[in-house]
Amino acid sequence: MKLKIYSLIAVSTVSLALSSCKKDFLDQTPITQVGPDVAFADAAAAEKLIQGAYDGMYNDYHIWDYQTNGDVRSDNAYSGGDNPANFQIDLFTVNSTNGNVLRDWNSLYSDIKNCNLILTNVPNIKDSKLEVNNRRNQILAEASILRAYMYFNLVRLWGSVPLVTKIPSEGADFYPAKASVDAIYAQIISDLEYGAANAQTTSANKGIMTKGVANALLAKVYATKSTPDWAKVSTYCDAVINGGYSLVSNYDFLWDSNHKNNSEAIWEMQYDGWGGKHGNWMPSVLVGTGWKRFNTPTNDLSKAFDNEGDAIRKASSIKFNNVVSEGWSDSYWNKASYPYINKFRADDKSDNYILRLADIMLLKAEALNELSAGGWSSAATIVNTIRNRVGLGATTATDQASMRLAIEKERRLELAFEGHRWFDLLRTNRAVAVMNAQTDGAGANLNYNVTTAKLLFPIPQDEIDKNPNVR
Template sequence: MKSLKYILLVSFCMTLVCCNKFLDVQPKASISGENIIVDETSANAALNGVYSALRTYYSVDFQSIAYLSGDNIQWTGSQSQVQEFINHQVNAENATITSAWKGIYVAINRANQVIKNVEELGDDVIAESVRNRISGEAHFIRALAYFDLARTWGGVPLITQPTLEVKDNTGIPRSTVEETYELVLADLDLAESLLPETTNRFQATRKTVWALKARYYLYNKNWHEAENYATRLINDNANYELLKPYYAFFADGVTGTRESVFELFYNANELNPHRGQWQPQQNGGTRQWAPNNTFVNLVNDPAIGGSRSALVAKDNQNRWYGNLYYRSPATDPTYVIRIAELYFIRAEARAELGLLEEAQADLNAVRSRAGIANVTTSSLADLLIAIENERRLEFGLEAHRWFDLVRTNRATSVLNITDPNKFLMPLPAEQLLVDDTLEQNPGY
């Protein structure tokens, strides 16, 4: 963890340097907070740094764990460490694992810094409503970061104070996955109390918190609360809706549509490298990630994929490629939460609660948007499989499939994983080398 803490320290300072045109003061070598976050302007600049860290870890490394570990994507490159995810034999030395872990903790450290320093600002330098908003957004991002850590690695070290020196936080043991999720919920509860109930598709609001709470409760099998929070977004049809056709939320360069609950934006100065991984050489990419034959056949079947066939296209060599990320320059958003996910969450929760007709209605709302026929079944097991299959196509090029199969205990039968230890990723080897308090996940 020493190397991680150093990276966190340097990263936060570099962020403040990059944002110094928004600051009235120069950043110091230490990130103690003294003369760094001193007013509303510098607090907002620091919050921008938290979002920047979130965009960074959601751009390639973290999402590629979800893409490649599922069964929709193939790797066309030559790096064996990438193929490890597809083979479900990931090594602790894997560079993607290391980069994702570090990137998430960078976001956490920046959020910790904002939370601590903003709460210390007096009413004479920042309005209470502004302080609450900034703190609430930082708590939301920290909650999302720990949620992503928990579903990828299980229990992790819980760090809630800023890293001030290289030696800080060394020796903190891993918490249990239950304790990690408890922190997620505590942060979401606090964010919910601090943030306004407004609609903003690029920054956290109370509605964004509700959406992540719906996902949180789904993962933790609290069906009543999952249904409750999903309903809050679905019923807000003045601001959120399933756009028709399916590709209306991403085609033609659009951003921030009514489909989107929370998406991460990029621009010409902060590009999203997703595009280069998906697009073929004729479009200036490498096509190292590509839809596999099974996914291509499913999404191109009019009765199964419907309008979701827009997710794939053919290049000049007659090869299929993913086309969710296509813009030039590479300013494609990352779609963290879409309203379609809330329909699926409510459908699954209602099915588990025995409300099969209501669950089918939610599932069929998404199917109708894709232009395919309704599903009718009186079996809970069949309905849950139908929801699983629909999620596979709806989020075919988004970071859901692997986590869906793991949380529903379906990874063994669908992916033929015989060792349940492989449902969690290994902790990065370099972290274990520098901090003997950390323990590796079983099986690695």
């Protein structure tokens, strides 16, 4: 019997991630998912549903794979480690049986299912408590923003995918065909516009979906569509920039684990350690001794920091250790000075930013530069603000073309290992050229042989077997 595409994905499948590791970092209590047996009777049930949607995000995709897909697939990191699925992503040899591809598909659709449970059932709950302080609409807005984010990831990773916005009932609903990319973006924008209109304005807990999250995502969506709408990008960036956020004074405060939910954070995961509900195992697989870690910073990124004289952001982003005594080899680096990602330091507690203000400010600079030939000058003011925080002088860009490359570089150095780089290269049509120019530490070309056909993930074979309509 064929399994339904929209069935609840078992959390145990995430163990594919580290199947060849020496230690099992996923040996933990499964994340509780909200299933269809929840009684949709009152305000308490509605709160349980939205909490379940948030809790469902503490899975492999949002903890770690977002970085593998955004940085290892780019020029920021090599796969490191010993996992064949990660090697394929790094070397652009991904096929439909890749375990990471399957689990990411499952994770994102499981998250969407949780959102659809809310959006289908919460409007029908008859409980006056949901009308207090507009709570019903806030819950619906939070679920809409979350669903939009999941589809934004799906469409950027796979392109055309099934667009499921309700709980399937029977027949063809269980085996949906792929929707067009335009239709998916239309749904994303609709969800985010509802979210921006109805979500809470702010929250001390930066894991909650607010107007700021919705506006930031709208800016990124309009910049990513096949035909960017730079006027709307600018408008939504302004809504975020004027929405009460501010850059933290010290760049390293973002990563020292002592400044969580800070003024720069728009949306960050809320990890609390294994003693709480949400532990973050990612730092354990990025840095440490005893075995080769994953997502190794590239020679090219290290050189980019050095060429810019960017010592502050490099120190916050990359840590070098002597690991000569360890019994593993590496094709890219001398083990006497071996790099590790340094943005995630407190094992099981480090938060990761899905959205922060510097990202949106640089996107605003990009919009200004694209809206007019002379916009580069206004863009430079924003770029220089970001650079000044880390002790760098003004950008040397002097026209629209040079400013494009300056912003691209600034985004890379500012946002390294935050899962953005690959998607920046994709949306600016720079992925093929940049990746095919990559060299190792000795200057030899890495021969990625990237083509446009390799820019998107294939639909997982397991999904094709269950649902032939996605071929």
